[in-house]
Amino acid sequence: MNRAALTTCAAALLTNIAAAAEIPLSERKSGYEFMGRDIRAMQDDVTTNPGMLWVLDGEALWKRREGAAEKSCADCHGEASLSMRGAAARYPAFDPRRGRPVDLESRINICRAEQQKATPFPFESKQLLAVTAYIGRQSRGMAINIPDDDRLKPFLQLGREMFTQRQGQLNLSCSQCHDDNWGQKLASAPIPQGHPTGYPLYRLEWQTLGSLQRRLRNCFVGMRTKLYPFGAPEYVDLGLYLMGRARGMKLEIPAVRP
């Protein structure tokens, strides 16, 4: 993202005191709809979608025996196409033992540490992206379905606050762009609504697959605001809020974006 342009546009946005409001379901659009025909074709065709390379890696890792327990994901979960169907649609999910929601990446690492007795994968590592993409793919076409769970409410609220509060050197909130000004151009790129329907996704700018947290961090850098480390609860809360805000939209993992 062109920072000079962002600063200029932010100045225009600062004068706009429009109230932040969630986008009604009928108006929700995936980032897919803001892309040109060629990149959409790249996503749609499984033979050309670069994200599929990671899905194939994930499939291999799913079957690999790991750790001191010498177990593979398949040993407990069997066929991913059956056991993992719908999983990505309801993450981040509440973990009763931790008393808070965890995202899919953390869930995978919890299994690795506790069940496989293996070292957790580092955030944004090729392996973690691969397994997350493989699991995510099993929910392709399914509607995002964060359950109506009271235990999630305080974290949804934290995520909502993060999304709507002005922050950083530009005094900008996520909501000002993604609720109030989606569809308009920022540094010659259209502002999407910010729904995480396709993560982990292949971003052409990264020339690789990346997670939602990586994308959130990119935004935060652009907004000149505080950058939390990967795995920070703030990102999980924000991710939870974004998934709740995108309820009903269809998953398209692994997506391709410019």
Next chain:
Amino acid sequence: MARTLINVPAKARRGEIIEIKALIQHEMETGFRVSTTGNVIPRDIITDFVCKYNGEEIFRAELFPAISANPFFSFFTTATGSGTIIFEWSGDNGFFASVAAEIAVE
């Protein structure tokens, strides 16, 4: 070995022109990028891609840094007979990958 994604029809009629697609996981580091410390990140790309059908070369490409990461090629060939189609990539730092696909031609 680097992950690959190959698309070859499993079956074809003799003489039919078929489309082949090949995708391989590789960063294709251009050698033009500069890290945050100010150092140029050295080039690391696939430089050659060859496809052979029953031992005969049917497609060859010389790649430069302008080819995107995770290089993709689609091209055509004539289904001359049943057998094996081999895909080979080689590049900087001794990179090599090879994968084969079978085709049945009647």
Next chain:
Amino acid sequence: MTDMNVLPPDRLSQRTRRQFLARVAAVGVGLSLSISVKPAAATPESMRNAIRNVIGEASVRKGKVKLELPALVESGNAVPVTVAVDSSMTASDYVKAVHVFNERNPQPNVVGVRLGPRAGRASLATRIRLADSQTVIAIAELSNGSFWSDSVEVIVTQPACLETL
């Protein structure tokens, strides 16, 4: 590189010019590294030189080649490109090679493809990086020794190659 027994390029015939380039490519990764560290300064001039290095002094005519690229590119990082050449692809009349060049990336060569009559159809697709709005050229070499080309002007809104981490 002292084992390279070659003459400067403009004294070579076309075929040995290719061998020279192949040897440079095989032996001189270091050579190309030192070239590529120069700041991005590709120009239409360097593209013309790159073309000459690959196809020699042969004249290139417009036609027979169809280069397809989106006219407006959102991301210069993975631009889909298709090159198709009008040819019957028989044993006596076929496309031998297709070369793609650009004028504004740090390096003018994009890809060089060798085909033959077995291809059936002289058409290929790939994805390329474009560092700036520029002209992209595809040149096809036919079995009868003639060269044909097509070019496309592309506007790139988010460039590749030159971003820092």
